[in-house]
Amino acid sequence: MEKENEIVKKLKNFLKENLVRTTVPKERRIFVYIKKDALKDAVKYLVKDLEFKHLSTITGVDLGGEIEVIYHMAYKGSIVLSIRLTVSEKNPSVPTITDLIPGAVLYEREVHDLFGVNFEGHPDLSPLVLPEGWPQGVYPLRKEHKLEHLREMTSKK
């Protein structure tokens, strides 16, 4: 776990008070909780200086009132560092990281579709996975939408 702890230490030094907390549950897994405003700096630092060049995916989680956005990044394919932040459910907005990692383009669109998180500066946030004619403002993976509700909505034509 030496490498993992070293990465955590470097991140702490770089992000200072913008870093909320970190956990290293096991080998090759790191979770880092950061403040929203520090996202761009943190990702830039991870990509440029720590060689976390690969973005595995972006996960959205509905925490009830808040949406958590988790960026799973990989270090030379081996250590997975999940950098995470929360945004309010009413106005969920995060800066895009597509300028730093072009491969994030579809992952951000997916989270936008399913959780309604607005990625500021993203080149094209048109629906990626939801069908044409899907009602605006309905984000199916939010907990408020029960299965029956979604089924009713989609069967109405």
Place this chain on the structure above:
Amino acid sequence: MSYGSTIKVPLGPQHPALKEPGNFLFEVDGETVVDVKPRIGYNHRGVEKAFELRTYIQNIYLAERICGICSDAHTTCYTQAIEELLGVEAPPRARYIRVIIAELERIQSHALWVGIAAHEIGFDTLFMYVWRDRETVLDLFEMISGNRIHYAMNTIGGVRRDIHAAMVPKIKKGLDFLEKRLKYYLDVVQTEQTILKRAAGVGVLKPKDAVDLCALGPTLRASGINNDVRADDPYAAYDEVPFNVITHDGCDVSSRMLVRCEEMLESIKAIGYALDHMPEGVIRVRVPMKVPKGEVVSRVEAPRGELIHYAKSNGTTKPERYKVRSPTLGNIPALCKMLLGGYVADIPIVLAGIDPCFSCMDRMAFVDVKKNKGWNWTMQQLRRKYAKK
């Protein structure tokens, strides 16, 4: 040659290049592709929402059905995630069996791809030959698990069926046959002009682009980047079973063929080793129904590349959130890059080049567009129907 103006050509969702639905809006200048916009989601089944509504046991069967080709990769990823949340480990013998099944699956998936690639470039003889030989693996699966496609081998805490001593010589015999055939195909894809003319220098993905666009699996390795979850982040028994990570630096469709063909040969070696070194003992441990609060990131090298699952539990019998990201979605940005500047005629083979699997990719939201009653049985209805027999 440029015509000075461009036209937009929508291809799909139903189109001749692929057997699964996906829409690509191409902007072409004469014969050259200058822009491409992907539109996916035609295979929505709402798997992620469905995970939240089912128990951990039911979810094994759901994970199995995310994909028809790499079903074992998804259940391996799922079961090892839940095992980690529970704090249990699969017994050593189960871990070896997982490797054997995963590698057999890699062989049949790559063989399927080689056949499709041959078909896309109009070389149907190779397509028929490869698919005939692929049957060997499917027959082995039938012998081991009773099923040719959804083998349902994994369960939380181990595997469901053992590989008995009597099966070992049969598996080895099948693999010997495959090895001979694969060596022949490896020679064919390197020397046959029909293939070289259509695959060499086509669908180029430079190493820097591959990394920037977060490409995965054989697509990434064919651009010369050494990256394989089995080696980098070992799971199951991959820390004990030796194998080589295959890379080629041609960056084109031809390299992708080479990588996949050589990977199949590596898989045969790995299975041989695992069969010879399988530890004795139980194949599964019993686990409780309730999973304590926690979260976990689980990764597997599926035949198409890195597969990542994220699980969050809340102390009940059902997960709070379950996220699946299949390799195909990760390769779409790289695919768009490969298509740019290429010829319209090369679109099918470049599309097929990443080995796309739309069922895997489109699993996220719940969309029940057209209800087909025969398929919408509830668990209770099914239980009632089959319990009588």
